[in-house]
Amino acid sequence: MWLQVAMFVTCLALGTQGQDRATLLRTNNRDGRCQYTFTVDSPLEASCPAPAGGPKLSALESRLALLEAQVSRLVAGQAGAGAASAGLQEAYSQAMREKVQLQRDKDRLDRLTQDLQRRLEELRQENERLQARPCPPHLPPTAPLRDSNQRPSSGPNVPSHLGSRSQGQSERTSVRDSAWPLGSPGFQELKAEVTELPASQLSQESGESSTGCGELVSVGEPVSHRKADNIAGKYGVWMQDPEPVAPYGSTMIWRIDTVGTDVRQLFGYEDMDQLARGFPTKVLLLPEPMESTGAALYRGSLYYQRRRSRTMMRYDLATESVAARRDLTHAGFHGQYPYSWGGYTDIDFAVDEQGLWVIYSSSKAKGAIVVSQLDPNNLEVKRSWETNIRKGAVANAFMICGRLYTVASYSSPSTTINHSYDTATGKSKAIAVPFQNRYRYNSMVDYNPAHRKLYAWDNFHMVTYSVRLAN
Known part of the structure; x- marks a missing residue:
């Protein structure tokens, strides 16, 4: 086996x-x-050589195949994560853009709300004023009025308080008649020192003046309301807000004496009577000193030029703080392009029926007057016009109904308003409207659209002029 x-x-x-x-x-x-x-x-x-490694190599190949599959899955997962991350980033960016747009819409609505609140307050004040306004008294059938040459006939259009003076009356009489319906069709307060009233001035104060916007036809004689009592008041600026905002009313008067190197005091008076007495009810201290006599008052804010700079300031009277500031690009300042009388009057604010303006010149304009309309909230320049009027060749300037007017001389007793520039057409022309510098050093002329008067500061004297516009 x-x-x-x-x-x-x-x-x-x-x-x-x-x-x-x-x-x-x-x-x-x-x-x-x-x-x-x-x-x-x-x-x-047996005739073919066996592969090296045998079963071990096969096992290794299997493990490598498994690893390759795992790597492929990881790579695919990372690509998906990257796509998801990009999608999240785009969604976040879109959300931020929508947030910015919503914030802009909110700011716009806030501005509209504030504007509506301001209009509502104006309507409330107007309603209270109309309710408090007394009815015009019944005038006697004969209301004598004496001027140098004539006595007008009796009638309801002639105020009784302007009757002829008796011999026992004083040479100067203080006049105040809050119910006088002459001038603009709205309520008008008149306070003046009257001796004899020329018939020409009576016709200007009567209903002949236009209530619409037109070209300047004539300027009345100056009426003095107060004289400054110290050297600081030789030059200055005084004004009333044409669109007042609470807590101050339409009769409030503001005054700044501009002689000095640190002009900060803003004096407030309740009305013309208190201004004449010289006792302010409010004294505000500006946080930044002002320069020149170019300040203006509009919608509860004082607009002025910061000293030794081209910075425009908006000072809110209610909060007693700076509400906005902005540089007036390329504008001359501190004596580069003043009016002919000097006083560092490079930047001059103005107000008329169309809003807030600034009158100045720049290096680009080479001394010619530039007029810019401003946003009263943030002082942004909305539009500008460069004129062919040399700023240093005129004594002062003001705006009426979107037109620029310039005064030829600040010292001549009888001068003219000699140029006008219409921002609507972009054209200027020479005119000759008579204008008086009674005290022979007029350092400020501004227009008040609510009272249809020019406010001026003539050698210590605060005066007003009535104006008449074409229909």
Whole structure:
């Protein structure tokens, strides 16, 4: 038996000579007998070299395949995360843009709300004023009025308080008649010192003046309301707000003496009577000193030029603080382009029926007058016009109905308003409207659209002029 097995193994070994490997397995079969199993490569497979590594290489390849699949999944996940991140960034940017737009809309609505509140307050004040206005008294059938040459006939258009003076009356009489309906169609308060009233002035104070906007036709004689009592008042600016804002009313008068290097005091008077007495009810101290006589009052704010700069200031009277400031680009200042009388009047604010203006010159304009319309809230320049009028060749300037007017002389007793420039057409022309400098040193001329008067400061004297416009 063992001999047969040995021979079989020998034959098997000889038969598989040249093959790579033979495998001998010994196991027990189901009957408990020993069973030998030989496994050899086929001749075809034996002729090819086996791959290096065998099963280990296959296992390694499988692991590499698994790793490649995992890397692919990670790469795909990162790409998806990048796309998601880009989407979130775009959504965030869109949300921020919408937030900015909503803030702008909110600011615009706030401005509209403030404007509506201001108009409501104006209507309330107007209603209170009309309710408090007394009815005109019944005038006597004869209301004598004496001037140098004539006595007008009696009638309801002639106020009784302007009757002729008796010999026992004083030479100067203080006049106040809050119910006088002459001049503008709205309520008008008149306070003047009257000796004899020329018929020409009476015609100007009567209903002949136009209530609309037109060209300037004539300027009345100056009426003095107060004289400054010290050297600081030789030059100055005084004004009334054409569109007053609470807590100050339409009769409030403001005054600034501008002689000095640190001009900050703003004096307030309840009305013309108190101005004449010289006792202010309010004294405000400006946080920044002002320069020149070019200040203006509009909608509860004082607009002025900061000293030694081209900075425009808006000072809120109610809060007693600076509400806005802005540089007037390229504008001359501190004596570069003043009016002919001097006084560092490079930047001059003005108010008329169309809003807030500033009159100045710049290096680009080379001394010619430039007129700019301003936003009264933030002092932004809305539009500008460059004229052909030399700023240093005129004594002063003011605005009426969108037109610029200039005064020829500040010292001549009888001078003229010699130029006008219409911002609507962009054209200027020479005119000759008579104008008086009664006290021979006029350092300020401004227009008040509510009272249809010119306010001026003539050598210590605060005076007004009535104006008449063409229909």
